[in-house]
Amino acid sequence: MTAKIIMFGNQKGGVGKTTTALNMATIIAASQFKTLLIDFDPQGNSTSGINGDKKRAGTYQWIINDFEKPIQKTYIPNLDLISSNMELAAADVELFSFNNREFVLKKKLQQIIHHYDFILLDCPPSLGLLTVNAMTASTHIVIPMQCEYYALEGISHISQIIQRIQGGLNPGLKLLGILLTMYDKRSSLNQQIANDIRYHFQQIVFSTVIPRNVKIAEAPSHGKPIILYDVKSSGSISYMDATKELLQRINISEAT
Numbered sequence: 332m333t334a335k336i337i338m339f340g341n342q343k344g345g346v347g348k349t350t351t352a353l354n355m356a357t358i359i360a361a362s363q364f365k366t367l368l369i370d371f372d373p374q375g376n377s378t379s380g381i382n383g384d385k386k387r388a389g390t391y392q393w394i395i396n397d398f399e400k401p402i403q404k405t406y407i408p409n410l411d412l413i414s415s416n417m418e419l420a421a422a423d424v425e426l427f428s429f430n431n432r433e434f435v436l437k438k439k440l441q442q443i444i445h446h447y448d449f450i451l452l453d454c455p456p457s458l459g460l461l462t463v464n465a466m467t468a469s470t471h472i473v474i475p476m477q478c479e480y481y482a483l484e485g486i487s488h489i490s491q492i493i494q495r496i497q498g499g500l501n502p503g504l505k506l507l508g509i510l511l512t513m514y515d516k517r518s519s520l521n522q523q524i525a526n527d528i529r530y531h532f533q534q535i536v537f538s539t540v541i542p543r544n545v546k547i548a549e550a551p552s553h554g555k556p557i558i559l560y561d562v563k564s565s566g567s568i569s570y571m572d573a574t575k576e577l578l579q580r581i582n583i584s585e586a587t
């Protein structure tokens with residue numbers, strides 16, 4: 332097998348990258364696929380969100396110091412993790428002096444790509460070298476976004492970067508879609524912006540929308556993905572739907 336490598340990126344903070352990466356990773360693993368979640372953000376939120384060990388050597392040691400055993404098992408069957416912590420904050424600067432600095436992650440992934448069906452990357456809220464490494468190494472990108480006033484400006488920026496990467500460092504990178512998160516159907520601003528985004532981006536936007544749901548916000552403090560914290564919540568159901576749509580979109584992207 333050769334893993335599909337899916338990154339969750341948006342330079343804007345707090346839009347649901349981590350929540351989406353870790354919940355989709357869990358749901359994919361629960362569908363019997365061998366799955367690896369890589370915490371590629373110094374904040375280490377996806378590590379804590381599934382009760383990973385933040386203290387052991389993880390992403391930083393792996394990509395910067397050639398540490399050979401960064402993978403930890405999680406308590407979730409079929410789901411492995413490469414953890415992260417604040418150490419990784421130095422990597423953006425340190426990578427700068429590397430040869431082929433945009434390809435460091437891609438090279439590392441070559442060693443493990445045949446052990447997994449899916450590798451998911453939770454990226455930091457920046458377009459620095461960590462995110463560029465993720466874009467260079469990934470087969471697919473998902474952009475989670477919140478329906479806020481400045482969302483459209485942010486999305487046009489990341490779209491330009493993606494196009495530039497597709498034009499050079501990674502011609503194979505496919506934009507799987509924009510996923511609307513934390514949606515409040517009672518907010519007319521949310522509705523209006525969601526309409527604008529769909530008008531601009533058409534079928535690029537996932538038809539599944541993730542609602543604002545307090546259970547999703549509570550789950551990480553218990554070290555649990557939403558399907559284990561409250562499987563019947565609207566958050567859990569929407570992430571199951573969104574993951575189904577993700578897998579369909581991957582199949583379609585393979586066929587074209």
Ligand SMILES: Nc1ncnc2c1ncn2[C@@H]1O[C@H](COP(=O)(O)OP(=O)(O)OP(=O)(O)O)[C@@H](O)[C@H]1O
Pocket residue numbers: 343344345346347348349350351372374376454455456512513514541542543544545547548549551566
């Ligand atoms: N659908 C939702 N409903 C309610 N709360 C949510 C939802 N999605 C995410 N949250 C909460 O919103 C906050 C931001 O989400 P998350 O950490 O996933 O964003 P992020 O894009 O990874 O942030 P960062 O850019 O800092 O890495 C978190 O506290 C999370 O628990």
Ligand SMILES: [Mg+2]
Pocket residue numbers: 348349350372374376453454455
């Ligand atoms: Mg995050």
